[in-house]
């Protein structure tokens with residue numbers, strides 16, 4: 506049972522965020538981005554807490570009862586019985602600790618993100634250049650630019666994965682609102698849920714174009730990592 510914030514306006518805000526997240530989760534479910542209870546979502550609640558999905562819940566029917574409030578070290582804020590945050594909550598928390606401006610984090614196992622890392626097994630980043638839709642990423646105002654999306658090796662030790670993500674984000678120049686985990690999926694973030702959804706949709710669209718280009722034998726070298734812009 507999710508313990509709601511005591512203050513009524515905070516509780517109302519929490520319910521609104523939960524409903525927004527539920528709508529996003531249904532959208533992702535319809536797209537086949539969250540198979541078999543995979544994927545996890547979170548939204549920041551003030552400077553030191555966030556609401557994160559409870560492990561093992563069906564993301565296609567997400568409600569406030571499928572979220573738990575934790576501090577940024579992962580300690581539950583309230584009594585949730587045997588419920589645990591998503592196994593990968595540590596990756597969400599690392600992003601919130603990293604940047605106080607991050608208001609939401611969405612993780613899916615969207616096929617385009619997994620296919621991309623399978624098709625480029627040696628790439629440690631994916632370069633997306635020259636697309637009009639790059640303007641969907643906050644901070645980008647022209648198609649005449651490139652975005653490097655880090656690709657991180659998958660592992661089961663989430664603390665190690667979080668440290669590696671931090672290291673890669675430190676080393677990534679320019680606008681970066683997402684990273685891929687090889688053979689696994691995508692993490693995207695933004696100032697709020699709407700911006701994060703926009704970032705994730707734009708990235709999936711662009712990865713889909715790149716994959717289709719590869720299938721058609723097109724000039725993927727223009728944008729794939731190691732290619733010429």
Ligand SMILES: [Zn+2]
Nearest residue numbers: 543544593690
């Ligand atoms: Zn995952």
